Amino acid sequence: MYNSLYLIRKDLILVQKFMLLLIPYYLVMGYTNFDGYTLFALFPAMILLINSCTLDVQQNNQKFLISLPVPRQQLVLAKYLAILPYGLVSLVCTMLLYLVAFLSGRTTGPLAWRELALCLAAFPLLASFYLPLYYWLGRKGTQVVNFVFIMLIMLSVSAASKLVEWLPGLSHWVSTGKTDSILLPVIAGLGYVLVLFCSYLISLRVFAAKDI
Amino acid sequence: MSDCIRLDHLHKSYGHFQLQDISLGVKEGYITGLIGPNGAGKTTLIKMIMGMVHPDQGEIQLFGLDHKEHLPANKDRIGYVSDENIYYEQLTVKQMKKVIAPFYSRWDEDTYGKYQELFKLSPGKKIKDLSKGMKVKFSLAIALSHGADLLIMDEPTSGLDPVFRRELLDLLTEHIQDERKSIIFSTHNTTDLDRIADYIVFINDGRIVFHEMKEALAEKYLLVKGGKELLDRDVRRLFLGIRESAHGFEGLIQNRSEGERYLKETAICETPSLEEIMYFSVKGSDIRV
Numbered sequence: 001m002y003n004s005l006y007l008i009r010k011d012l013i014l015v016q017k018f019m020l021l022l023i024p025y026y027l028v029m030g031y032t033n034f035d036g037y038t039l040f041a042l043f044p045a046m047i048l049l050i051n052s053c054t055l056d057v058q059q060n061n062q063k064f065l066i067s068l069p070v071p072r073q074q075l076v077l078a079k080y081l082a083i084l085p086y087g088l089v090s091l092v093c094t095m096l097l098y099l100v101a102f103l104s105g106r107t108t109g110p111l112a113w114r115e116l117a118l119c120l121a122a123f124p125l126l127a128s129f130y131l132p133l134y135y136w137l138g139r140k141g142t143q144v145v146n147f148v149f150i151m152l153i154m155l156s157v158s159a160a161s162k163l164v165e166w167l168p169g170l171s172h173w174v175s176t177g178k179t180d181s182i183l184l185p186v187i188a189g190l191g192y193v194l195v196l197f198c199s200y201l202i203s204l205r206v207f208a209a210k211d212i
Numbered sequence: 213m214s215d216c217i218r219l220d221h222l223h224k225s226y227g228h229f230q231l232q233d234i235s236l237g238v239k240e241g242y243i244t245g246l247i248g249p250n251g252a253g254k255t256t257l258i259k260m261i262m263g264m265v266h267p268d269q270g271e272i273q274l275f276g277l278d279h280k281e282h283l284p285a286n287k288d289r290i291g292y293v294s295d296e297n298i299y300y301e302q303l304t305v306k307q308m309k310k311v312i313a314p315f316y317s318r319w320d321e322d323t324y325g326k327y328q329e330l331f332k333l334s335p336g337k338k339i340k341d342l343s344k345g346m347k348v349k350f351s352l353a354i355a356l357s358h359g360a361d362l363l364i365m366d367e368p369t370s371g372l373d374p375v376f377r378r379e380l381l382d383l384l385t386e387h388i389q390d391e392r393k394s395i396i397f398s399t400h401n402t403t404d405l406d407r408i409a410d411y412i413v414f415i416n417d418g419r420i421v422f423h424e425m426k427e428a429l430a431e432k433y434l435l436v437k438g439g440k441e442l443l444d445r446d447v448r449r450l451f452l453g454i455r456e457s458a459h460g461f462e463g464l465i466q467n468r469s470e471g472e473r474y475l476k477e478t479a480i481c482e483t484p485s486l487e488e489i490m491y492f493s494v495k496g497s498d499i500r501v
Contacts, residue, residue: 003315006315013298013303013310014302014303055300055302058301059297059298059300059301060298061298061299061300063264063298064298064299064300066262066263066264067264067286067287067292067294067298068312068315069315069317070286070287071283071284072317209266212262
């Protein structure tokens with residue numbers, strides 16, 4: 001378990017300079033497009049993940065990771081666990097942006113925490129598609145994987161609005177916080193966990209069998 | 213004297229290349245040199261020992277333990293120096309060390325500090341700004357700072373200046389003084405191995421040609437130089453490889469006593485260098501200049 005934490009720390013050290021770029025991103029996006037601020041929780045988190053994954057395959061660095069006394073299973077697990085700090089960084093930055101906007105009078109409404117939660121929840125779901133592809137295509141396919149991932153990000157924005165249209169219950173929950181049936185959220189939650197778990201198993205199977 | 217590495221009937225196929233039926237034991241307490249031409253399979257073999265490449269068949273044991281089951285524990289006892297930079301180029305030496313150190317149970321900060329000073333590694337310098345030699349020095353400082361019982365080095369001397377090359381070889385000789393530590397060292401520069409290796413494993417075209425003590429090679433092989441008139445059909449059969457020129461021939465005989473019996477009186481018989489053994493073994497009997 002400690003190894004996974006050290007691997008996450010390694011990822012954070014690698015992306016720490018990149019995180020500085022989030023400051024201008026939030027400033028520009030907050031100034032020009034504050035209305036959709038909840039989406040700001042999704043994009044930076046995914047970019048941090050994509051960045052750390054790209055850095056791992058850029059210069060034979062997977063060879064370095066495999067040379068460490070760490071099972072491959074923990075290398076994969078750490079990539080999935082790193083979703084948490086990336087999501088947290090995005091969440092904190094988005095909430096800070098909201099706070100600044102609120103204090104400066106740019107917005108007076110309460111924090112749209114349910115929308116924010118939905119956007120944030122979309123991040124692990126997208127990562128669960130990205131990571132198996134990343135492990136499968138490896139170094140040579142990184143550019144393809146990244147392209148696919150950016151496409152997924154774009155699609156997720158329009159898919160989110162479609163989803164709200166298709167699922168009135170979801171729309172009702174986002175606006176009121178109330179739900180007519182408990183069954184749907186439970187099924188959705190279980191499906192969500194299942195997708196993540198299957199994604200992890202696929203990534204592990206692919207990476208464990210791979211020659212580096 | 214036990215084997216720190218035991219390979220049993222390893223096979224690996226990659227398209228046109230095949231590593232075939234590799235079986236060998238690397239002795240504890242010695243320096244074993246892995247020689248062979250480019251593309252012979254040295255790096256693939258090292259990658260299999262490091263768990264980077266999975267063999268299609270065969271078994272690997274390290275320190276008497278099954279490699280598949282005990283891979284992380286085994287790697288905790290291995291210091292690995294790759295033939296290329298495997299570290300994150302955008303990180304500084306200090307950051308990279310900080311990333312690596314917690315993974316090793318026997319990491320020794322004082323030892324690292326000693327090598328950092330000895331190799332003049334600047335902690336604030338980025339990996340990408342280090343020269344090839346400095347990158348090898350950094351790899352070596354890392355490999356020597358966690359009490360590794362086995363050093364696995366893939367072409368560590370390629371691209372190094374002669375001064376550091378000599379220093380590195382001295383350092384390796386010093387490293388195995390306690391007789392519990394072992395080194396496996398791949399190279400195609402045979403002079404390095406002439407200087408420090410105890411055992412030589414020669415790989416060519418995915419097969420082990422020989423695995424011998426370095427001293428035993430001198431007793432086994434014979435280099436013969438002479439006039440072409442000596443080369444009748446029976447004499448040719450003695451040679452593992454012959455290089456013919458307008459002035460005569462030079463050839464390698466695998467059975468030294470037999471070669472001396474036939475040719476000692478009529479030709480010049482010498483002890484071949486590792487390079488000559490490698491050259492004639494790879495080229496065979498079809499060399500003409």
